[in-house]
Amino acid sequence: MRHNFGAGPCILPQEVFKQAAQAVLDFKDGLSILEISHRTPEFENVVEETTRLIKELMNVPEGYSVLLLQGGASLQFAMVPMNLLPEGKTASYIETGVWANKAIKEVSAFGKANIVASSKESNFTFIPKDFTIPEDSAYFHFTSNNTIYGTEFFDFPETSVPVVCDMSSDIMSRVIDVSKFDLIYAGAQKNIGPAGLTVVIVKDEILGKSGRKIPSMLDYNSHIESGSMYNTPPVFSIYTAMLNLRWLKSKGGVAEIEKENKAKAQALYTEIDRNPFFKGTCAVEDRSRMNVCFVMQNPELEKPFLKFVEENDIEGLKGHRSVGGFRASIYNALPITSVHTLIELMQIFEEKHQ
């Protein structure tokens, strides 16, 4: 069995792969999920169930819409200011990594971005804590988990302005209070499902105030009005996301998976701190429970260690080039046994090289 620590698109439960493969062969009456019309009652049920499962698993309050879109978080970087930032106004952003930075850059076509804080000078190894969000900001945007650097927000910023969050890499990994957010978006390809789907959760009342003419496909309201069926949706990605959300529900939902995620992260960080060959790269209090970044005390041992784990069925452990070392992505579907295997390999490596 391979242990997939890849950062995304990432591991999903084995039973989801089996069910998805079966639907590619025969979804209904011998027809593949790839050849059915998105307007059939069967697929309308899939969209309905997927939307309902997201609402249920995240306890989405009344007054919010859940949308199943395309284009990834990168398209949201533009859609957010297009929909929420009136001409000449300013939106506040906190710069905690490359993805936050990309979101900031996309504001310029629509208005001005105000960077309230940044950890860029330390290569994003921590989450800035002391910053002020101007009350005349059109909204405040942050990235709840920084996939590349392995930092995560544990205390969400309090502000009177609308809060927008890129939750791509930690959505549904922990219980959050959706009512504290005005817009949440996430590329599906970590904890939701395969690539090709983007989930948006938006408080309806914040929309329609930009004063801007917005193309239909880029207007959240078009997708709300059409129930995520404004045009042909990414059928297979939605179907597989539904299977994965069913799995999450069967596991006891987000509160239960959060316990497992905490146990996985704690076990791995404990080993990183104990093992004299390794060290974490981030401020301890900001350490992500999804992406565990670490390096070796002796950088010359990094190649041999990577080779050693890869020979032992570990996949995707190489760190992002901007951090180096290793990144163990331990998303919902990664079993704790995979974490235990990695820890064991770290200990064997330690013994061998002492």
Place this chain on the structure above:
Amino acid sequence: MRHNFGAGPCILPQEVFKQAAQAVLDFKDGLSILEISHRTPEFENVVEETTRLIKELMNVPEGYSVLLLQGGASLQFAMVPMNLLPEGKTASYIETGVWANKAIKEVSAFGKANIVASSKESNFTFIPKDFTIPEDSAYFHFTSNNTIYGTEFFDFPETSVPVVCDMSSDIMSRVIDVSKFDLIYAGAQKNIGPAGLTVVIVKDEILGKSGRKIPSMLDYNSHIESGSMYNTPPVFSIYTAMLNLRWLKSKGGVAEIEKENKAKAQALYTEIDRNPFFKGTCAVEDRSRMNVCFVMQNPELEKPFLKFVEENDIEGLKGHRSVGGFRASIYNALPITSVHTLIELMQIFEEKHQ
């Protein structure tokens, strides 16, 4: 065996379903295609091969880029004027159906649309022939095949301005000369692959002239520069499209499939014209080879006929609500034996009700 005449997402070859299902279970070393990073060499090869197959099958000349995007033709309705229409300029469109009309509507956020001709008053039963494209148009846009109404352009408009074509429902069904076009786009979910992928073929030199600040994800140049990997692409849809394009190549390519498509369309239209119970809905010279629309001479027999064919394994024959009657979509992957089965059922129905 079921005969899938659905208008899209539509039938793909059975062997493509089998290969795609296998990759969901095991793409490489026991890992699913759904859990691999899009930055692995294996998936980079998939993007490269898919792009190369499109270029090869369509004989795309030098100076053009082939892009694998998301958002469907509907997002292209906005991206085309955003990228090609300078502020205050006019683009020319021909209105040949609901999709052409939707494309026209999206221009208003960027400039002015000039409708050179329309067949709206006849419920789009024909392709207008006599029209003038003003030479100061930023571009001319048309829809090569009108999925809902069953009409298709067989003589492409000649003009000195850049030509943009929504080829969603007949791309790769017949040989076309790409050099006569400046931008071709197509939602994948007819002849290319499953939903969730959009193909764009663009002449590089027409880009970068709008004078407009374009968000990165909506700028064709971002995708050209990044080789369709600006952000996480729709991995599974691209992979399955690659399988389908391999199949098309193995069949002898577009020229060979065009012969089959002509034979399928001819057989079915011949029966519609011969059988006294049926009649076609479109001008004979504009009849689509992809979507064959027909009604019954006696509308009261339409429900019984639909029930009869559905009991005999025919899927997706019901016409679009704006036309009524029946629509037989006979895309590349639909075998001619399915067309023969439908013709036989039309003949049996004729005998029974005489």
